[in-house]
Amino acid sequence: MWSWELKINKPVKPATPGKHSEPPQKIRIIGGVWRSRLLSVLDLSGLRPTTDRVRETLFNWLGQDLVGLKCLDLFAGTGALGFEAASRHAHSVTLLEKDKKAHAKLLANFALLQSSPTPGAVEILHRDSLEFLKQQADRSSNLIFIDPPFQEEGLFNQALIEAARVCDDSAGGGIYAEFPASRSREEIEALVPDWHCGKYLEAGQAKACLFRSKRG
Template identity: 75%
Template structure:
């Protein structure tokens, strides 16, 4: 899912595995696209330890889906609905192909993949439309991340303990990202190489 800061010398994996839930150990094909880097097993394992392994009932949105691994992980763990958004046509077609392969083991929730601009989609959504939002846009586009976080703070259901997960480049400080979501608490945080990640938790007060 994640987009790298710059072209890396490390070879992109051809496949990545889903690490939990109904689709545990199923493999996703990864196509060769500039700046496409799947969120690593280590980060995903940490994230879903934070969230809990059972996401039953949650409405989830993967805004800049890329490989779709975060959205597929959520669906695998029982989310009521998962929408994956991807603007790039080749990446979108790979997402639909991977989902078709996974459907041999149906999940409980509804999984929908849309080829469209993630930010424009967010702008059209009603307040508190989702319970869990994954934000991982191309790292080189700082403004895109800022705008996506601003819209997500409205679209995500903070009053019911909703969560916004964000990956961002190591060149940006956690304080800078926190300032973009003043009404949310950074409940969990990690650093892994060029990537920082934070799980923002909605305040019930």
């Protein structure tokens, strides 16, 4: 059983009381077919794109080529994680976003990326991520990204528990879960006792685990 830990130290500017921190207007795809392509980011409350440095670390963990993997990007937001997986030749990527404006921006960004098509299938759904996940068969996906708004603790917990049922990481992949720094790694691991947080990072106000199944 492997274990790996990283702390990314970056000064955090205090937030103005009553206001959410402003997201960047553009973020870039790190690698693959769409390397260096930019994604537009909406200024929406709760929208918190996974940073370039964190995504670079995550896909170093996963490997640069995701051929054959079926991926779910829950609470997709900007789509940075799902589009990054598609760029790296995932077999299929389904991005789920229930906010109407964010879903429309996902479609617009994907339309621009299509000038350089990827070999895998990409599906962008205007759906509730948790309800969709509950409808999926056991062990029907290989890589699942979970990154809901940080204030939605109960939603995160339910999504992680369902993902542990749906994910089959025997051919690679796993469950990537991003959560606020106020929660401990041990608390999150306790939600899915059959999985192990083997890759772990801390970056500013966020923590993240890449879970792998103990079955293997």
